[in-house]
Amino acid sequence: MYPAGAEFGFELLVCRWVEESWPPNGSRSGAVVVARQLGTADRRWDTVVLECDPAGLAARAAFGSEELDSDLLHVVRNAPAEWAWYRDALPDPGYPWRYVRAAVHRAADRGIVETRREGNRILLRRVAPYPEWLRRIVAIENKPDLDAAAARALSDQLRHDVDAGLADEVWVATATTGNRVEPALLEDLPVDVGILAFEIDAGGDDPTAAAVDASVEWYPSEVTPPEGGRDPERRDRRLELAERAYGRGWRSYHDTMRPDCRSFELRQFGRALVPHCAAKGRSQTAAECAGSCAEFEPEPPAWRTRGWPIEGGPGAGIKTLLRRRREWVRSRELDAEFDPDT
Ligand code: SF4
Numbered sequence: 001m002y003p004a005g006a007e008f009g010f011e012l013l014v015c016r017w018v019e020e021s022w023p024p025n026g027s028r029s030g031a032v033v034v035a036r037q038l039g040t041a042d043r044r045w046d047t048v049v050l051e052c053d054p055a056g057l058a059a060r061a062a063f064g065s066e067e068l069d070s071d072l073l074h075v076v077r078n079a080p081a082e083w084a085w086y087r088d089a090l091p092d093p094g095y096p097w098r099y100v101r102a103a104v105h106r107a108a109d110r111g112i113v114e115t116r117r118e119g120n121r122i123l124l125r126r127v128a129p130y131p132e133w134l135r136r137i138v139a140i141e142n143k144p145d146l147d148a149a150a151a152r153a154l155s156d157q158l159r160h161d162v163d164a165g166l167a168d169e170v171w172v173a174t175a176t177t178g179n180r181v182e183p184a185l186l187e188d189l190p191v192d193v194g195i196l197a198f199e200i201d202a203g204g205d206d207p208t209a210a211a212v213d214a215s216v217e218w219y220p221s222e223v224t225p226p227e228g229g230r231d232p233e234r235r236d237r238r239l240e241l242a243e244r245a246y247g248r249g250w251r252s253y254h255d256t257m258r259p260d261c262r263s264f265e266l267r268q269f270g271r272a273l274v275p276h277c278a279a280k281g282r283s284q285t286a287a288e289c290a291g292s293c294a295e296f297e298p299e300p301p302a303w304r305t306r307g308w309p310i311e312g313g314p315g316a317g318i319k320t321l322l323r324r325r326r327e328w329v330r331s332r333e334l335d336a337e338f339d340p341d342t
Helices: 005-021 054-063 070-078 097-109 148-164 232-248 301-305 313-333
Strands: 031-040 043-052 113-118 121-126 134-142 169-176 194-201 211-218 264-269 272-277
Touching (some): 005 043, 005 134, 031 054, 031 313, 043 054, 043 232, 054 313, 070 097, 097 121, 134 232, 264 313
Parallel strands (some): 134 169, 169 194
Antiparallel strands (some): 031 043, 043 134, 113 121, 264 272
C-alpha cells in the first residue's frame, strides 16, 4: 500500500518518480520542474510537469526562488535595459497605473528590478532580461484506483483539459498490481490522453526498500492548439502557472500540513520522503494533518532549546529540509546531463 493514504500518497510517489524519470520511455532533453495541486480557477491538476530550457531555467534564478505573480511578471518582462519612467517603459496594463506602481515597488523590494527617483517620477531598469525558460506544460491526473466508473467520471475533466489547451500534454497516472491496465477502461478516456501505469512495490517490512516504476499504456497526443504559441493570453496564463510551479514545487505540502506538531515526521519510502504521524502510527493524509486534528499537539517549547540546529525546532527543521531539497533538485536540473542516482 502507499504511504499517506491512497490519493495523497500516490500523488507524492508520482511526483518523485517524475522528478527522477521524466519523460516516460525517453531520455531527458532539458530540465524538469515538478509541482502538485496547481491549475486555474476552474481546474486543478494533481501533478504539473514543466519541461524547461536548462539555460533559461538557470537565468530564471536571477529573479529569486519565489514565484512571480502576474503583476510582477508584467514588470520584469517589460523592464527596460536603460533607466526609464515606468509609465513610458511598461505597456498599458489595462488597469490603473497605481497598481503597476505598487508592483514596481514590490519588484524593487525583491531585487528583481532597480528603481530610482527623478523628481516625483519613479524610473526603473531591469537587473536581467526575463528569460524564455518554459518549453512545455504537462498535466497529470492521478487516479490510483482507476475502475470503469472512475474512468467515466474523469473523462469530462480530461476532455476539458484537452480542449482548454493550456497544457501541451495530458496524462492519467494509475496503479497496477503487476497486471496491465484493463484495456476496456481506456475506452472511457479521451484518446488524446496518455496513460501511465505505476507499479509500486512497498518493500515488505522495509519501506526504505520500496520501489516505484511506471510504464506507458497509451501515448498522449500533443494538445497544444495550432495558434497556441502565438496567443499572448495563453502565453501569459501558462507563464503564471509555470511561475507558481517554480516557486512551490511538489514538496510544499508542509505549508498546509502541520510539521509543527510533535507527531509529524518524515520517513523514507523507496526514494521518496513522505509524511508520517507518530501518534497515528502511519502516514497521514494532507486533509487530516491540520489544526483540527484531534491528536494535534504543538511541539514543546523545550525542543527549541535542546540543541536543534535550526531555529524553531523540528517543525521548522522539516520545512527547511523540504525547501532545501527543492533547491537542490532545481540546481541539479540545470545540469542537463545529471544522473538521478547521484
Ligand atoms: S497528530 Fe494530527 S496534526 Fe499531528 S502529525 Fe499526526 S495527523 Fe498531523
